[in-house]
Amino acid sequence: MKLVSWNVNGIRACMGKDFMQSFAQLNADIFCLQETKCQVGQVTLDLPGYEQFWYSAEKKGYSGTAIFTKVAPLSVRYGIGVEEFDHEGRVIALEYPDFWMVTVYTPNSQDGLARLPYRMQWEEAFRGYLKSLEATHPVIVCGDMNVAHKEIDIRHPKTNIHNAGFTQEERDYMTALLGSGFVDSFRYLYPDRDSIYSWWSYRFHARENNAGWRIDYFLVSDVLKEKITEAGIHNEIYGSDHCPVSLEIAL
Secondary structure (H helix, E strand, O other): OEEEEEEOOOHHHHHOOOHHHHHHHHOOOEEEEEOOOOOOOOOOOOOOOOEEEEEOOOOOOOOOEEEEEOOOOOEEEEOOOOHHHOOOOOEEEEEOOOOEEEEEEOOOOOHHHOOHHHHHHHHHHHHHHHHHHHOOOOEEEEEEOOOOOOHHHEOOOHHHOOOOOOOHHHHHHHHHHHHOOEEEHHHHHOOOOOOOOOEEOOOOOOOOOOOEEOOEEEEEEHHHHHHEEEEEEOOOOOOOOEOOEEEEEOO
């Protein structure tokens, strides 16, 4: 089974930058989006063979997630069941007989770390949510998690140590999530591969210079790790400030 995740930074904008061509090229069984930035009815995608699930933020032009799947799920859940976190369209979970497929767009701590306290509360709630799902089936969770976990995951670690996405607090929460029974699929296969990133600022020619961050992930429950056959970061694909990431897993 091939799974793909992509923060498209606005699906309507991305559609004008060869989204459909990239979608066809990646040919996923399940394709997850983050930061769709659209409301119901603002965009229509013709995706024969795929069932579509969209979850929009209440605020227009902000956040939002979607999942397109060739494999019909048993059930669908939107949000994590916590009132203060379920207004921004950040989580969709599809239930299958043998696993949960979760896509997430983790809140950004923002400039000056203005939203770091909110982010810390989110991290606790989201980890609890994933563990509650795991009580019934193993979990695959993907998306823009807005953190570069280790120094190997960011081009300039020393100058970003106090910036959103690379604070010690955010990195510690990723460590805690992995420690609770999840595996970072890319690092599981490629523990020492460096200079591979999934996000680049639009400023300072960052993508041209590969001054990037690896903040888009596929994590799997420990019991699934031996079923991982490939983990990809498709930095040859443009259309957003993020590139797609993928997981191939024998399910």
